[in-house]
Amino acid sequence: MKVTLFIPCFIDLCHPNVGMSIVQILEQLGHTIDYPEELTCCGQPAFNSGCWDEARDVAVKVVERLQDAEVIVIASGSCGAMLKVFYPELFQKTGCEQAAKSVANKTFEFSDFLVTKLGVTDLGARFPARVTFHDGCHGLRELDLKQQPRTLLSHVRDLELLEMSEAETCCGFGGTFSTKFPMISSAMGDGKCASAQETGAEYIVSNDSSCLMHLQGLLDRQGKPLKTIHLAEVLTSS
Amino acid sequence: MTTPVHQFHTDANRAAQDLQQRAQIQSALSSYETACEARKSAFRDWESARQTAAEIKWDAVNHLDQHLREFADKLESRGTQVHWASNEQQARDIILEIIRSNNAHSIIKSKVMTGEEIHINEALEKAAFDVVESDLGEFIVQLRREAPYHFVFPAMHLKRGEISELFNRELGTALTEDPEELTMIARRVLRDKYITADVGISGANFAIAETGMISITENEGNARLTCALPKVHIALLGIEKVLPRLRDLALFLPMLATAGAGQALTCYNSLYGGPRQPDECDGPEEFHVVLLDNNRTQLLADKQQRDALHCIRCGACLNVCPIYRSIGGHTYGTTYQGPIGSVITPHLRGLQDWKHLSSASSLCGACTQVCPVKIDLHHHLLHNRRNAVIDKPVWREKLQFAIFRSVMNRPKLYRFCVRIGRLMQPLHRLVDGTRLDPARGWTQTRKLPRIAPQTFKDFWRNRK
Numbered sequence A: 001m002k003v004t005l006f007i008p009c010f011i012d013l014c015h016p017n018v019g020m021s022i023v024q025i026l027e028q029l030g031h032t033i034d035y036p037e038e039l040t041c042c043g044q045p046a047f048n049s050g051c052w053d054e055a056r057d058v059a060v061k062v063v064e065r066l067q068d069a070e071v072i073v074i075a076s077g078s079c080g081a082m083l084k085v086f087y088p089e090l091f092q093k094t095g096c097e098q099a100a101k102s103v104a105n106k107t108f109e110f111s112d113f114l115v116t117k118l119g120v121t122d123l124g125a126r127f128p129a130r131v132t133f134h135d136g137c138h139g140l141r142e143l144d145l146k147q148q149p150r151t152l153l154s155h156v157r158d159l160e161l162l163e164m165s166e167a168e169t170c171c172g173f174g175g176t177f178s179t180k181f182p183m184i185s186s187a188m189g190d191g192k193c194a195s196a197q198e199t200g201a202e203y204i205v206s207n208d209s210s211c212l213m214h215l216q217g218l219l220d221r222q223g224k225p226l227k228t229i230h231l232a233e234v235l236t237s238s
Numbered sequence B: 001m002t003t004p005v006h007q008f009h010t011d012a013n014r015a016a017q018d019l020q021q022r023a024q025i026q027s028a029l030s031s032y033e034t035a036c037e038a039r040k041s042a043f044r045d046w047e048s049a050r051q052t053a054a055e056i057k058w059d060a061v062n063h064l065d066q067h068l069r070e071f072a073d074k075l076e077s078r079g080t081q082v083h084w085a086s087n088e089q090q091a092r093d094i095i096l097e098i099i100r101s102n103n104a105h106s107i108i109k110s111k112v113m114t115g116e117e118i119h120i121n122e123a124l125e126k127a128a129f130d131v132v133e134s135d136l137g138e139f140i141v142q143l144r145r146e147a148p149y150h151f152v153f154p155a156m157h158l159k160r161g162e163i164s165e166l167f168n169r170e171l172g173t174a175l176t177e178d179p180e181e182l183t184m185i186a187r188r189v190l191r192d193k194y195i196t197a198d199v200g201i202s203g204a205n206f207a208i209a210e211t212g213m214i215s216i217t218e219n220e221g222n223a224r225l226t227c228a229l230p231k232v233h234i235a236l237l238g239i240e241k242v243l244p245r246l247r248d249l250a251l252f253l254p255m256l257a258t259a260g261a262g263q264a265l266t267c268y269n270s271l272y273g274g275p276r277q278p279d280e281c282d283g284p285e286e287f288h289v290v291l292l293d294n295n296r297t298q299l300l301a302d303k304q305q306r307d308a309l310h311c312i313r314c315g316a317c318l319n320v321c322p323i324y325r326s327i328g329g330h331t332y333g334t335t336y337q338g339p340i341g342s343v344i345t346p347h348l349r350g351l352q353d354w355k356h357l358s359s360a361s362s363l364c365g366a367c368t369q370v371c372p373v374k375i376d377l378h379h380h381l382l383h384n385r386r387n388a389v390i391d392k393p394v395w396r397e398k399l400q401f402a403i404f405r406s407v408m409n410r411p412k413l414y415r416f417c418v419r420i421g422r423l424m425q426p427l428h429r430l431v432d433g434t435r436l437d438p439a440r441g442w443t444q445t446r447k448l449p450r451i452a453p454q455t456f457k458d459f460w461r462n463r464k
C-alpha cells in the first residue's frame, strides 16, 4: 500500500524520532511511504483559537495535496481529529467540502491504522520497562482510540502496562490553551503526572506527542525522573 | 472596574495553585463518582437512555412555542397566574410586585438557580424584605454572603469545620463536626421561617406541558415546605425547562438523579399544578409561575448551539471537568459554572465579555461524554471562539495567525524560521522562564522542548 504520511510540526521539529519510527514500522510491513514535505501543519492552532479563515488557508493546502492519497497516516490523535472530524466542518459549504470529506475518510491515526486497518498487533518489539498509558483526549473522544494502542502495547515483550486511575483525564495541554492559561494547564498536568507516578511506572506512553511534550516539560522543570515516550518509539525498540 | 476576563485570570491563577481547594473538590466528588457509575449501570442501557432524552429535549426545544402555550394554558385553567419575563429586570419587577400586592414581609426560598441569575436576593433585600434560603447548601452560602460554588452542590467547597464555625459565628450555635447536628441546626432555624413566611419562592426542574405542572426534585424536603406552607408560591423558571409529556418524567427523574448526584431517584419528587383548589384543604392560595427568557430565545435562534437549551442542570459536566476541578466554581464569576456555563454565559450575558470562558478549556470533551442529554458542549466552546472572532477580531491574534499562516504555507520560510529558532536556542537559556522570556506562557512552568539537530524533514531529505 502507498501510505501518505502526515507529520505534524511539533513532531517534525522536536520529536523527529516518532516520525522515523513510523516510517520504519510501515516500511517493515512492506508499504511505501509518500511524505509530502511541503505540509507542516493541519491548521489546528488557528482553528482552536477561532480564526477559521486562517485555519482554512493552511488546511486547504493539506486537503489539496492529500485528496488523491490512497491512505493517510497521521502521527497524532489530535491532528488526526482535526483532519477526520473538523475538516469537514471547516470546509462546509465551500468548494473543498467533498475533498475534505474524502481526506477525512481515508485518514487514520497511526495506532488505528496498524490495528484496525492492517490488523497488525505484534511488531516484535521489546521494551523492558513499567509503563502507563495516557489517552490523548482528541484520540480518545473524537476518534475512539481506546483499545488500539493498548492492543499494540500488550504484544510488546517485557513491557508491563500499569493503568493509572486518571488515564482518561485530560493532561491539560489543549494546544494554545497551554500558553493562554498556563497555570490551569499546568495544574491539570501535575494531576496527570501524579496519577502516572502512583502506578510506579517509569514511562508515560501516549500516541500523542503534543500531550507528552507538555508533560515532559513539567517533569523536567520539576526534576522528576518519570519519562515520556511515544507509542511508535516503543514499538521500534528491541 | 475589573472586567470579567481580568478577574477570571487573576482568580484562576490563584485557584489553580491552591492545592487545598483542589483536594477539597476531589474529596467532595469522590463518593459521587463511584455512586454515579454504579447508578448508570442500573439503567438497561445508559447510552440509549441518553439518546432518548436528547430526542425528547430536541422536540421540547424545537417546538418550544407550542409547548409553552400548552403549559401556560393548562396552568391558567386551574387558577395559576403565569407571567412572562423577557429579562432580569422584568422578572425581578414581577416578583416584587406579587410580594408587595400580598403585603408580604418574609420570604422563604428553595433552591432556584434562575433566582441567582436575576439576582433576586439582592433585589428583595434592597426592598427590605426578609429572605432566607431553605436548601442547606444555599442556606450556608447565603450566611457567607457568597454565590453558590456549584449549581447543584452550592457549598461543596466548605469543610464541616468551616460550616460549624460559620453557624457558631452567625447563629450562635455550639461548634460540632457532626453532619446530622449541623443539619439539625439549620432545620431549627428554618422551621420557624416556614411557618412565618408569607411567600415561598421555588424554581422547577421540569415544566410539563401536557398537564401544566412543574416538577421539583430535592433531597431535603425543604422545597415541599417552601411551596406548600406560605400563602403565596412563586415558581421562577427558564423557558427551556419544558418537557412535552408527563410520562417523560419516567426517564428524566431517574436520569437527573443519576447524573446529578449518583442517586437512583432524588428523595422527594413533587408536581405542582395550581394553587389550592376549592375542594382542597391545603396548598398556597396563590400560585404564580414566572417564565424567564433572559436571552434564552437568542440561544434558541442559534441553530448550531440550540441544543444547549436541553440542559437539565444536573451538574455532571462540572463534576467531570478538569478545568472546574482545577479552578473551582467561584472563579467563573457566573451563575452557571463549568462547561455548560462557559457555553451559555456568552449567550446570556454577552459574547465579548464572557468569551474567555470558552477559551479557558483544553477541549477535552469529557463534558460532552457525560452529558445525559447529549449537548455537544466542547464543540460549542469552539463555536463560541469562532463567533467571537467573527464578531470582533482581536488584532494581536489576527496578526499572530497571519504570520502562522505564511510560515506554515511557505516551506522555505518555515525552514528559515527553524534555522533562526536553532540559533536562538542558546540565547533563550539566558531568559528561560523569566519575565523577559517571550515564551513565558510555556516556560513559566515547563521546560521548552528543543529543536532536534535533525528534523524529520531533514531526515527525509537526507534519506532521499
Ligand code: SF4
Binding pocket: B259, B310, B311, B312, B313, B314, B315, B316, B317, B318, B340, B370, B371, B372, B373, B374, B375, B377
Ligand atoms: S450540560 Fe449536560 S451535563 Fe452539564 S449540567 Fe446540563 S445536562 Fe448536565
